[in-house]
Amino acid sequence: MEILSHLALGFSVALSFENLLYCMFGVIVGTAIGVLPGLGPLATIAMLLPLTYTLEPTSALIMLSGIYYGAQYGGSTTAILVNLPGESASVVTCLDGHKMALNGRAGSALAIAALGSFFAGTVGTALIAGFAPVLATFAFNFGPAEYFALMVLGLVAAVTLAHGSLLKALAMVVFGLVLGCIGIDVNSGVARLDFGFLELADGIEFVAIAMGVFAFTDIIVNWRKKQQEPVLAAKVTSLMPSREEFKESWPAAIRGTALGCVLGLLPGGGATLSSFASYTIEKRVSRHPERFGHGAPAGVAGPESANNAGSQSSFIPMLTLGIPSNGVMALMIGAMMIHDIVPGPQIMTENAPMFWGLVVSMWIGNLMLLVLNLPMVGIWVKLLRVKYDVLAPLILIFCLIGLYSIHNQSFEIYLAAIFAVVGYLFKRMNCEPAPLLLGFILGPMMEENLRRALLLSRGSAMTFIERPISAGLLVVSALILAVVLSPALRRKREEVFAEEEA
């Protein structure tokens, strides 16, 4: 069994004292920022990225991944006990989780969320271990035309899955692609759209956009609001779910896990989308849909499992194809690039210890999270006493130092200031920033693959249709767009999103 020797290699890497320590650090930070509303994994990972320059690449990735999936655990705690989404993926957990807490079932809700997440994390990790090598073998046959078509599919999926107006999401993707053009064109050496700034020769720094649009814009929007003390719903008494609750939860957890595993693979997917989709499905399949919103255990188990499964499986396209499915994965690619590791199908052969070490560490991290979250939930709740007045300057200063230390210059700080304003404008205009980020990351890769594909075909665009894999991917993209743009489905989609927002 080849997989066993791979896993043995993974355990030997992940169980080293140093890597266990970084894994622990990652999941603790992840839980903390998950608990705290107003600080998400994207901003945190961006802030901590400069700290990983000096680490071993494997340790760095283990720690950063821990932050991402750890945040999914922490987010549910705040959602259940305080009715605030600590993290965007736990918005739906508020609906039934908090109601359960009000009904005196807080401990049970927390346990269902944590156990569901752990189950999903285990399955998700197994999926990476089993599926990633297969996908990588398949990806070795990919030429530039296939990669280009795959990215088109990715962007189309991202647009479809974004909240709000489709046209706006499309425009955001294209705007992101335009931003990706900034800098020296690798083929001609021409400096494009750089407004004369030498600092832009290598393109805009991704971290500057991410911090500007997410962290700084959030501070602008949130800090002016009058702050309220979070009110705890109830004391956590028993952590044991009752037999009925358990019976209702486990099928939901399995469905949520399956859904999350699939949606995490899609570009634009990941944790948040998975949890929303799972809640909608649970409500549909339930024999008592009227109990949803009043403390249905399935409404906690499904989404919480889904978001953790989604956060795990979104690693697969990033590791095997080098295509990030969301902003966090883009930062992961950034972290790997710093250490001269290029994500792609060759990673499993060239960096086998790193790949398998990371996979195994995810499972270990999930185990740590189960222990961290269930018995120690009281400690995390205390974190909620931290006021935004303290949090905002902390986020601000950490981001600023991080931005400065990328190239030891202030240019990225000024860029982030510009993107803070742009991000604020987008927020006012109801434009979701996630598709922009995805376009920005994929832009240069798309241009390069388009160029190569057309060069090989001597300028004939037919190459995308003549090659079967590329044609298949493009047909799927076209179908998705056609279906989503059709009036009937458009109404349906708006209904679904309206339901989620309610």
Place this chain on the structure above:
Amino acid sequence: MKQKRGNVDVESGVFFTVTGLVTMLLSIHYSFGSAARMGPGFFPIILSAMLTVLGLAILVSGLRDRNPVAPAPFDVKSVVIICTAVVLFGLLLMRAGLLITVPLTVFVASFAQHEMKWKQTLVIALALTAFTWLVFIAGLDLRIPLLPRFV
């Protein structure tokens, strides 16, 4: 009847159209090349055309919308305060060092909170300065000056 205060679709439509047009104006200087040999202008020109078209489509749909969504009021104060704090940090860090830049930035940014709390801000500023010093300079040894240049 609610008073009309703008329309998010019209606003974003104009934003994307203008961005698209500006990008196109900037990109037509780069050689377009041909499909087989894409020049540096190929990708940006196609993208800016797409962006312009999308912007116009959003604009038109906004103008046809009978019940437009009004954007939230533009909070000039918070935007200016946070951006000032950010730029100030960028200007000062190399020249004045961490021990001066961090507390100053915290104070400037704190004007963005609901109401300025001087005492609380002072405590936070001092604590955060000590914390960043410990983490980034003492701990991680980043190349950031601690004190002003002339000291």
